Amino acid sequence: MRVVSLVPSLTEAVAVTVPEALVGATDWCTHPEGLDVARVGGSKYPDLERVLALRPDLVLLNVEENRREDADALATAGVPVRVTYPRTVPQALTELADLLAALGVAGEPGWLAAARRAWADPPAPSAVRRAVVPVWRRPWVVLGGDTFAGDVLRRLGVVNLYGDDPERYPRPDLAALRAREPELVVLPDEPYRFNAADGPEAFGGTPCALVSGRHLTWYGPSLAEAPGLLAAQLDAPLT
The missing domain is CATH 3.40.50.1980 (Nitrogenase molybdenum iron protein domain)
Known part of the structure; x- marks a missing residue:
C-alpha cells in the first residue's frame, strides 16, 4: 500500500x-x-x-x-x-490501532502498547490547577471544550477554565483571560511558538508553564512519553 x-x-x-x-x-x-x-x-x-x-x-x-x-x-x-x-486520549489510541490494522500491521507495535500503559496510569499531579491554555497570540486563541489537548491536560490534573466553552477554540481578549484568574497559564511551543519572553509577561505574576506542543497535541508515538514529559513541564512553571 x-x-x-x-x-x-x-x-x-x-x-x-x-x-x-x-x-x-x-x-x-x-x-x-x-x-x-x-x-x-x-x-x-x-x-x-x-x-x-x-x-x-x-x-x-x-x-x-x-x-x-x-x-x-x-x-x-x-x-x-x-x-x-480524536478528541480524547482513548479515541486517539483506538483510531491509531484501527489505522495500523488497516495498513496490514499484525498486532500493536511496541510504541502503541507503551502509550496505552502510560495513559492507563499517568503521573499524579502535585496539585490540581485551574488554567488557561493559549494556543495562539495576536489574536489570543485558547483551548475550549471537546479538544484532544484539553483531555490530555485534564488527565494530568489541569482544569481548563475554558473547558466548558461551546467553542472549541475561543478567542477572548487578554482582559478576559486575566479575568478568569488562572492559577497557571499553559503555553505550548506549537502551533504558536511561545517562549519565556513571549507570553508570560502578558499575565503578570501568574505562573506560566512552557510545554511541548508536539506532546500536547500529537497522537502517535509521542503519546508514549507525553504523560511523564508534560507532567514535569507543568510542575516547573516560570514566575
Missing part, C-alpha cells in the same frame, strides 16, 4: 511502524528525524497534483489540520482518504 500523510502525527506513526508504506508527507512532518519521503506542501494547502503524482492508495487527513475541500478533491479523483478526529 502507498500512503500519503497530510497529518504530522500520523506521518510519524506510519513511518516508525510501516515505513515502506509511506511515500509522501507534508513539509510540516518533522518526525521521525531524517524522514526521507516526497513532500507535498502544507497541511492546510497541500499541492494536490504532487499528491496524485505519488499514486497513493490512501491519503491520511484530520478534521482540524486539513481542509474539507482537499478531502473532497482527492475523493473525486478516486483516491481513498481516511479522516481522523
Whole structure:
C-alpha cells in the first residue's frame, strides 16, 4: 500500500511502524528525524497534483489540520482518504490501532502498547490547577471544550477554565483571560511558538508553564512519553 500523510502525527506513526508504506508527507512532518519521503506542501494547502503524482492508495487527513475541500478533491479523483478526529486520549489510541490494522500491521507495535500503559496510569499531579491554555497570540486563541489537548491536560490534573466553552477554540481578549484568574497559564511551543519572553509577561505574576506542543497535541508515538514529559513541564512553571 502507498500512503500519503497530510497529518504530522500520523506521518510519524506510519513511518516508525510501516515505513515502506509511506511515500509522501507534508513539509510540516518533522518526525521521525531524517524522514526521507516526497513532500507535498502544507497541511492546510497541500499541492494536490504532487499528491496524485505519488499514486497513493490512501491519503491520511484530520478534521482540524486539513481542509474539507482537499478531502473532497482527492475523493473525486478516486483516491481513498481516511479522516481522523480524536478528541480524547482513548479515541486517539483506538483510531491509531484501527489505522495500523488497516495498513496490514499484525498486532500493536511496541510504541502503541507503551502509550496505552502510560495513559492507563499517568503521573499524579502535585496539585490540581485551574488554567488557561493559549494556543495562539495576536489574536489570543485558547483551548475550549471537546479538544484532544484539553483531555490530555485534564488527565494530568489541569482544569481548563475554558473547558466548558461551546467553542472549541475561543478567542477572548487578554482582559478576559486575566479575568478568569488562572492559577497557571499553559503555553505550548506549537502551533504558536511561545517562549519565556513571549507570553508570560502578558499575565503578570501568574505562573506560566512552557510545554511541548508536539506532546500536547500529537497522537502517535509521542503519546508514549507525553504523560511523564508534560507532567514535569507543568510542575516547573516560570514566575
